[in-house]
Amino acid sequence: MPRGAQVIYPKDLAPICMLADIGPGDRVLESGVGSGALSMTMLRWGAEIVGYELREDFANRAVTNVRSFLGEDALSRYRVELRDCYEGIDETDVDRVVLDLPEPWRVVPHLAGALRPGGIFIAYTPSIVQAAQVRQSLGGSGWIMQRTLEVLHRTWHIEGAAVRPDHRMVAHTGFLTVARYIGR
Amino acid sequence: MPRGAQVIYPKDLAPICMLADIGPGDRVLESGVGSGALSMTMLRWGAEIVGYELREDFANRAVTNVRSFLGEDALSRYRVELRDCYEGIDETDVDRVVLDLPEPWRVVPHLAGALRPGGIFIAYTPSIVQAAQVRQSLGGSGWIMQRTLEVLHRTWHIEGAAVRPDHRMVAHTGFLTVARYIGR
């Protein structure tokens, strides 16, 4: 049985859109698209997305999900290509690059030309070692406002006088690494 | 010198929009509007907002901010009224009610009629005592999926082999209390 795509959790979807400053008309390159959960959030909030995805089954499901949840119209702002983002980017001057890939640092060398000056790059990685490698690949020049952070939701149990955090919580999903490109 | 409005932090803006499921065409009642930071985020992501605000200077600044950041067009989806949300709501069948008020529980009795069944209520409160009072006011019937949570951002310092969380962080802004209305 094929393994389903890893899903970016709801708690991370909105912060990714905020940190990447996603809004109407923004041209976004997203890779990989997985099940399309992040695509749907960005589309809903106005983005125009080109997705690069290696696996055909994921690509198909993402398109199907977008159609089901956002309607046929949304597909005019969503195109998924079956290709490997590590090997290069054909898009030029996109506003945002949003990556959920195992080795996002392999995409960084392709960003000159693909991402417009002033554009924003964001990568979601489960391991802090990956985040550190992304940061290293961004280097010291060409990128400003580099930062890496985690988003935590602490939920509360509230019932009469019993007011306390829930006993257990989701303590980790991924690290978000963001930077703004200022060109070379 | 007049004190400026308290601002909802960026880290909370996106989660509020996610938890309140804000998207294109959603009719939102927001009170108070303060400086308009949350208004701008919701407008950008497609909402149509009626704001109730007690202070005229806040209301004016919010409208000015919306015009500056989102353009004149956005004002067709944004109207701020100078009035007290505690005293009642004239809007009917709105999709979302978003509150940043000291005593949001005083608004809850007015929500029948104002908020459509299936609609979402969210309140931002600095104190957990306020959050508990909101939850108590929602009571056991008419509201489902009640929850209260905090959003935390943990930022990292990454520089060569020095990879660690920043020494200090913003540990608190507010509690978010959310519920879905199923009518009576």
Add this chain to the structure above:
Amino acid sequence: MPRGAQVIYPKDLAPICMLADIGPGDRVLESGVGSGALSMTMLRWGAEIVGYELREDFANRAVTNVRSFLGEDALSRYRVELRDCYEGIDETDVDRVVLDLPEPWRVVPHLAGALRPGGIFIAYTPSIVQAAQVRQSLGGSGWIMQRTLEVLHRTWHIEGAAVRPDHRMVAHTGFLTVARYIGR
């Protein structure tokens, strides 16, 4: 079937001893003793403890646990009385008062005389409402360095390049409220 005593988690035991400044020769009043987990930690680190415990089965088990883990000798520094701490304290001039009770604020009025000036009071409570009531009972005078805090352990998964916080964590056990008594 009788419910066993709630246990204070290991993550809280050491901070309680640190915040209460437990060391050799310190005379401690502890109530309730539950299964004796906190007693054992304080005894090991040198305290002389009088415990007040309502339930005989808990008291017996605590003494048995102390004997098993720390040996017969430790019992010379450990005495458990079957009594209700809410009704008063016969001990005088103890160095520390350590409470794990549902309503620790009911003990506060008895502390004058029981706790020596300069002594430390600490209460462990699951709910923040309880913690707030404790703080209110301490009031403004007679008590300094009042504070309430939570202790969190965030555990990490480290395996090759997979270096990340564990996906889930214990997000809550209790609030620790501490204050130093300066007499009246």
Add this chain to the structure above:
Amino acid sequence: MPRGAQVIYPKDLAPICMLADIGPGDRVLESGVGSGALSMTMLRWGAEIVGYELREDFANRAVTNVRSFLGEDALSRYRVELRDCYEGIDETDVDRVVLDLPEPWRVVPHLAGALRPGGIFIAYTPSIVQAAQVRQSLGGSGWIMQRTLEVLHRTWHIEGAAVRPDHRMVAHTGFLTVARYIGR
């Protein structure tokens, strides 16, 4: 002006003693000793310590601090040697090894013989990269119950109905890596 020793924060001192299971009579090898803050905590709770410290000024200050805070008697359980723990350990069969060094993994090869089977090793490191290197040096055999964690204190502001976490907190000091040695 000579830089003072980095201090291990109070919030970490007690958990280190708990995780390292420090109690009366335990023979501890500690390196480096810095200003002696951790030494004093372990001594107070009964340990017998040999400290390895590179810098003479730190060693002297640590001994002075121990004498001032714990009294002359405590020095019978405390000896600091001016030497480099990376180069080897002369002590044999100690119960605990407690490290606050930049490269604790360089000590791990010396632990066979120095640390008795069943003994506990703990290292405090500011960077997660250091923690990962320690874990790698422990490898898969000879060491059980390996774990790495952070201790966080979240402090609360409680004043009437204003009950909320403090706005800012210490978000990071160090990672604690612990393991139990089972010999080879």
